[in-house]
Amino acid sequence: xxxxxxxxxxxxWAVLVVLGKxxxxxxxxxxxxxxxxxxxxxxxxxxxxxxxxxxxxxDLVKRGIDVARKTAFREMKAAVERESERKNEVKACAxxxxxxxxxxxxxxxxxxHFRMHKxxxxxxxxxxxxxxxxxxxxxxxxTEKEIIAYAERKLKIAAPEISKQISVIGKAAGAPWxxxxxDAALAAMIAxxxx
Numbered sequence: 001x002x003x004x005x006x007x008x009x010x011x012x013w014a015v016l017v018v019l020g021k022x023x024x025x026x027x028x029x030x031x032x033x034x035x036x037x038x039x040x041x042x043x044x045x046x047x048x049x050x051x052x053x054x055x056x057x058x059d060l061v062k063r064g065i066d067v068a069r070k071t072a073f074r075e076m077k078a079a080v081e082r083e084s085e086r087k088n089e090v091k092a093c094a095x096x097x098x099x100x101x102x103x104x105x106x107x108x109x110x111x112x113h114f115r116m117h118k119x120x121x122x123x124x125x126x127x128x129x130x131x132x133x134x135x136x137x138x139x140x141x142x143t144e145k146e147i148i149a150y151a152e153r154k155l156k157i158a159a160p161e162i163s164k165q166i167s168v169i170g171k172a173a174g175a176p177w178x179x180x181x182x183d184a185a186l187a188a189m190i191a192x193x194x195x
Contacts, residue, residue, distance in 0.1 A: 001020040001021070001022070001029070001087075001088050001089075002020065002021070002088070002089050002091045002192070003018050003019060003020040003029050003083055003088045003089070003090055003091065003188075003192075004018070004019055004020075004090065004091050004092045004093065004094065004188045004189075004191035004192040004194075005017070005018055005076075005079060005090065005092070005093040005094065005132075005137070005188060005191065006018075006019065006093075006094050006096075006183075006184035006185055006186065006187030006188030006189070006190075006191060007034075007093065007094070007095045007096065007128050007184055007187065008096045008144075008180045008181075008183050008184045008187070009036075009095065009096070009121070009124040009125045009127075009128055010124065010180075011043045011044055011120050011121070011124060012035070012036050012037045012042065012043030012044075012124065013033055013034060013035050013036055013037075013124075014033075014034045014036060014124065014128060015031075015032075015033060015034075015180040015181055015184045016030070016031070016032050016033075016034050016079060016184065017030075017031050017181055017184040017185045017187075017188050018030040018031070018079070018083065018188065019169070019185060019188040019189060019192060020088060020192075021192055025168075026165060026168075026169055026185075026189055026192070027169075027172070028169050028172050028173045028185070029083070029086070029088065030079075030082065030083075031173050031181060034075045034079075035071070035075070036068050036071050036072050036075070036124055036127060036128075037064075037067055037068055037071055038071075039067075041060075041064070042063075042064045042067050042068065043120075044116070044120050045060060045061050045063070045064025045065070045120070045123070046061060046064075046106075046109055046110060046115075046116035046119050046120055047116055047120070048060055048064070049061050049064075049106070049110060050110055050116065054106075054107055057106055057107075057110060058106045061106050064123070065123060065127070068123055068124055068127040069127045069130055069131070071127075072124075072127040072128050072130065072131035073130070073131040073134050073135070075131070076093070076128070076131035076132060076134070076135045076137075077131075077135055080135050080137070090137060091138065091191065091192060091194075092137060092138035092139075092140055092191035092192070092194050093128075093132035093135075093137040093138070093139055093140065093191060094140040094141075094142050094187035094188060094190050094191035094194075095125055095128045095129050095132065095139065095140070095141055095142070095187070096125070096142050096143075096144045096147070096183055096184070096187055097125050097129075097141045097142065097143055097144065098121060098122070098125070098143070098144055098145075099143075099145075101118055101119065101122045104119070129141060138191070138194060140187075140190065140191050140194055142187045142190055144183065147183060147186055147187070147190075148162065148186075150190060151186055151189065151190055154190050154193045154194070155189060155190070155193050162186065162189075165189070166182050166185055166186060169185050170182065170185075
């Protein structure tokens with residue numbers, strides 16, 4: 001079966017939903033939480049760097065980004081291997097993203113607390129996109145605020161039908177099936193429809 005990944009990132013972890021299609025129906029193949037870092041400081045590397053001397057702060061942030069990228073790649077590769085063992089072909093990987101962040105320096109980010117949160121959100125999404133590309137997957141960025149409109153265009157299905165399909169998938173998946181899982185599933189649906 002051809003499958004696609006949908007991912008919703010958080011600070012240090014992500015929700016992964018793997019969907020396939022049987023006939024006209026989307027089916028859930030896998031659903032899990034993926035840890036992107038182990039150390040507590042790496043979940044919020046900009047916060048951990050706050051108060052350090054500029055050079056030390058830059059080094060710590062760089063280390064945090066490197067850890068997130070390496071772990072995301074390892075987890076993405078493991079997900080692709082799991083699907084290969086199931087005899088599935090991974091067609092694409094969709095990652096939910098937010099609005100773009102200005103090209104701030106580490107010092108500019110550390111100067112404003114809100115920027116630290118924004119940068120950490122971007123960090124983990126970018127780590128997942130980088131990992132998908134490193135695994136030679138078609139990496140698709142889906143803007144979270146526009147996901148329904150994007151899905152309507154890509155899937156050629158109206159929003160109420162999309163919600164119905166997400167509910168059917170959720171019933172098959174079981175708990176937990178909250179907003180993160182629903183959005184990741186919808187991103188996977190979009191990825192399956194991508195060419």
